[in-house]
Amino acid sequence: MYKTIYLLVTAILFSASTLTAGSKINQYLIEELNKNxxxxxxxxxxxxxxxxxxxxxxxxxxxxxxxxxxxxxIERLMSHANNSQSRVKNFLGSRNTEVENLEILWMVNAISFKASSSLIYALDAGNYAEINQINYDPQYPAEMLIDEVITPAPFNLLAPEPGIMLMNADDCWALGNKGWGIKVSNADDGFWWKHPDLVKGIWQNLGEDANNNGVTIIWATGTGSVVDPGDVNGVDNDGNGKVDDLIGWDYGTGSGTITTASHGSATLGHVIGDGTMGTQTGVAPWAKCMIMRNPSGYTQQISAFQYSLQMGMDVVTSSLSFKWYFNPKPDFSLVRLATDISLAGGMIHANSTSNDGNSTGIPHNISSAGNNPAPWRHPDQLKIGNLSGVIGVGNVHVSTDVIYSTSPWGPATWGNWSLWATYPYPILPEHMDYAYSRVAPVEMPDSMGLLKPDISAPGQNSISTYVSSGTGYGSTFGGTSSATPHTAGCLALMLSINPEMLPGDIDRVLELTSIEKGDPGKDYRYGAGRIDALLATTSPACLTEGVNGGSNWLINQTTPANDTARELVGLKLKNTTTPWIGSLKQLVLARSGTAGAADIEKFRLFWDVNKNNVVDAGDRLLHETNFDVSNQIVMDTIKFKITDSLRHVIVCAKTKPGATGTNTVILGMPNNTYFNSYYTTTAQATNFPYGSTLTGTGNNEVPVVFALSQNYPNPFNPTTVIHYSLQKQSLVRVKVYDAIGREIATLLNNVRDAGNHNIEFDANYNMGLSSGIYFYKLEAFSPGGNSVYFSDIKKMVLVK
Known part of the structure; x- marks a missing residue:
């Protein structure tokens, strides 16, 4: 009784009407305080x-x-938050009877909690210079966050569902890629995770495996699976701040017991649904999903992103989004800060973008977090701003492959929202970077805004586990809610064969391999196009060269005893065609010589990070295989990222204590079929065969001058390699023209480092090219494109 009177008196003394000009209380919170x-x-x-x-x-x-x-x-973020927040945390701790649900959002240097009015006023009056703003944390109606479009219609159960076939994910499966080894987190309204199609794809937190039996789910037939009762002990075993989070977290109940809902179950099904009950709904059925229920909260969504980063997720998918017309409006900059941090930490997001079509009006149709910048800047994004970690997804019909009417129109704007309405949140300076013009005309590029969506994906009229109980599939699913987990599944397939891809790598490949739809380039409806999982996971052609130049790859041939990495041969690797990033799958080497099982224990493949032809500190083991008596060494499923920057790999022998130092091992690679990237891409034929002649170890990577060489071979059919050299880092454009000067292809439009470079031209990629004379032109500019360093043009002949 006395405590209640005290709190009421305090609230009167510290009322909204007495706030000073320096108050840090946001206007939305003032309104709530006045109503409280x-x-x-x-x-x-x-x-x-x-x-x-x-x-x-x-x-x-x-x-x-x-x-x-x-x-x-994570270590930097936690340390910084701890130092920044210590005084405020001490104050909140001193009044803990007035505080509930406190969570440290170290990802964005914030604290969320529930508090009494008197505490809020006292905090504002407490002279905490480190506080930027005290905000109301709104709980929006769940149905406003969901980005589904329901189109009830009869459908036939198919295996797989039509969206999977449209994006060619089933072709990836046929090549052995179903997303194995990749962890995807899903933030949605709830999950029927016991569905037979889903349960085997649910991530299990073995840090909470209290009884040490290797599982946190006990599988059963039908819907009888349960979390392992032996792991439910009321203890935070893994020290992540969450008790008994065996399969994820429910932000509504504050526990590891996940509330069920059909929408979240459907988005989950599009990632991992394995078809146990008849229809394969998941793009990456061998991936694992951590489930995070967000019933309606704003900071809860950020907390889910933080939890994902903390628990090692590779991909975050969410079909919840926060719209411009919400009241209170979303704190866009705070959510973008969270996905900025995801980008820094190597975690990529796929997010829905609303189903508002153009009803909200450009530039506000694209909702948060889908309106955050992508991890890679498409060349059509002429306005240069900062990057973030989110692929915003548009929605195409699974049957027609046409953008659906409710899929939102871009572009988005950043930093100038106050031109349209009162916007009471602070905006980080680095987020005031993609302004869209408030009035016509929109000037290019200065007021073009941010191109969104980034890509589009199958969504409308898809089939998934759209139920909150039972074993069925419910009605058809749709909206960007469906397109987003289709995209997340594709990201899982990409990472499964190239796990060290960073978000910028992933996005670049995804956008450049998407099927062109709508207006040319990246447009405001389809983005860069509709995703194709097979194209996104198929590596481009790779140019190989011996570490000593040309076909000379030899480093050593003898086998001295007790050498853990006797360097034998080495290759330089570099992708030369779009999308520039691929993954080495297999090396096959012919072996001969006098060394045998008494000399060699195993062969090892290392990434020679510092390119010195020696395995030393900092170099990374990529693969190893035991010695056998056959005349071939096969290194398979390597999964090494190859980019458009030169990388070196070295094949080594681990020798035995009794090895004879004069014995030899002679390695060869007769032709380009001995070198394969995922799935079956062979190396360019240049420099093959690799043999065993040692002619020196010169390194000619950095030339003295700019130069454009004659293509080889010339004449050619259908491929030829163009060599050029750069004296310094440059923005390089390489284009091909026909005999009357019409542009045929752009082979390169990107920044390249100083050094020797090769790029392949494949006439088969340009339909209708006939035999004849063509020209290729190279232009090298300063990295910002402001001044010309070099320009040259040469002739080549296609003979079919």
Whole structure:
């Protein structure tokens, strides 16, 4: 009784009407405080004035292993948040009877909790300079967050469902890729995870495996699967701040017991549905999904992203989004900060973008987090701004492959929302980067905004596990809610064969391999096009060269005893065609010589990171295979990322203690079929065969001058290689023209480092080319494109 009177008196003394000009209470929270006559606890979040952003992780090298990259990012974030928030956390702890559900959002340097009015006023009056703003944390109606379009219609159960076939995911399955080894988290309204099609794809948190039996789910037939009762012990075994999170987390109940809902079950089905009950609905049925129920909360969505990063997820998919017309409006910059951090940590998002068509009006149709920038900048995005971690997804009909009417129109705007309405949130300076013009005309590129969506995917009239109980499939599913998990499944397939791809790598490949739809290039309806899983996972052609130049790959031939990595031969690798990123699958080497089983234990393949032809600290083991008596060495399922920047790999022998140092091992690679990228892409034929002649170890990677060489072979049919060299880093454009000057193809339009480069022209990719004379032109500019360094043009002949 006395406590209640005290709180009411305090609330009167510290009322909204007495707030000073320096108050940090957001106007939406002021409105809630004025309505809070019974002094109930109000959901709030505090943002602090110095969050870490992308620029604070720019020192992490591109080739840092993803697991190490993530560890660095998380440690910095946690340390920074702890230092920034210590005084405020001490204050909240001193009044813990007025605080509930406190969570540290170290990802964005914020704190969310429920608090009494009196505590909120006292916090505002407490002279905490480190606080940026105290905000109301709205709980939106769940149906407003969901981006589904329901089109009840009869359908036949198919295996697989039509969206999977449209995007050619089933062709990836036929090649052995079903997403194995990849972890996807899903933030949605609830999940019927016991569905027979889903349960075997549910991620199991073995950090909470209290009884050490290797599982946190006990599988059963039908819908009888349960979480392992031996693991439910009320203890946070893995120390992540969540008790008994055996398969994920429910932000509505604050527990690991997941509430069921049909929408989330359908999005889950499009990632991992394995077809147990008759229809294969999941694009990546061998991936694993961590489930996160968000009933309606704003900071809960950010917390789900943080949880995903903390638990090592590769992909985050969410078909919940926050719209411009919400009241209160979303804090766009805070959510973008979270996906900026995802980008820094190597985690990629696929997010729905609303089903508002153009009803909200450009530039507000694309909702959050789908309106955040993608991890890679498409060349058609002429307005240059910053990157983030989100692929925003548009929705095509699974039968017609045409964009659905409710799929939202881009572009989006960033930083100038106050031109359309009062926008009471602070905006980070780095997020004021894609302004769209408030009035016509829109000037290019300065006021073009941000091109969105990024891609489109099958969604409308799809089939999934659209149920909250039982073993069926429900009615047809749709909207960007359906297109988004289709995309997430595709990302899982890409990562399964190339796990070290960073978000920028993934997005570049996904956009450049999408099927052109709508207006040419990246447009405001389809984005870069409709995704194709087979194209996105098929590696481009790779140019190989011996580490000593040309076909000379020899480093050593003898086998001294007790050498863990006796360097034998080495290759330089580089992709030369779009989309520039691929994955080495298999090396086959012919073997001869006097060394045998008494000399060699195994053969090893290393990435020679520093390119010095020696395996030393910092180099990475990619694959190893035991010695056998056959005359071939087969290294398969390697999964090594090849890019458009030169990389070196070395084949080594691990020798035995009794090895004879004068014995020899002679390796060869007779032709390009001995080198395969995923799935069956052979290397370019240039420089084959690789043999065993040692002619020196010169390194001619960095030339003195700019130069464009004659293509080889010439004449050619259908492929030829164009060699060029750059004196310094340049923006390079290589284009092909016919005999009367018409542009045939753009082979390259990107920044390249100083050094020797090759690019392949394949006449088969340009339908209708006939025999004749063609010209190729190279232009090298400063990286910003402001000045010309070099230009040259040469003739080549196609003979069919």
């Amino acid at each position: 006559t019974d002094n109930s606890l109000i959901p709030v979040y505090i943002t602090f004035s110095n969050p870490l952003g992308l620029q604070d992780f720019a020192d992490i090298p591109y080739d840092t292993p993803k697991q190490e990259r993530r560890r660095i990012v």
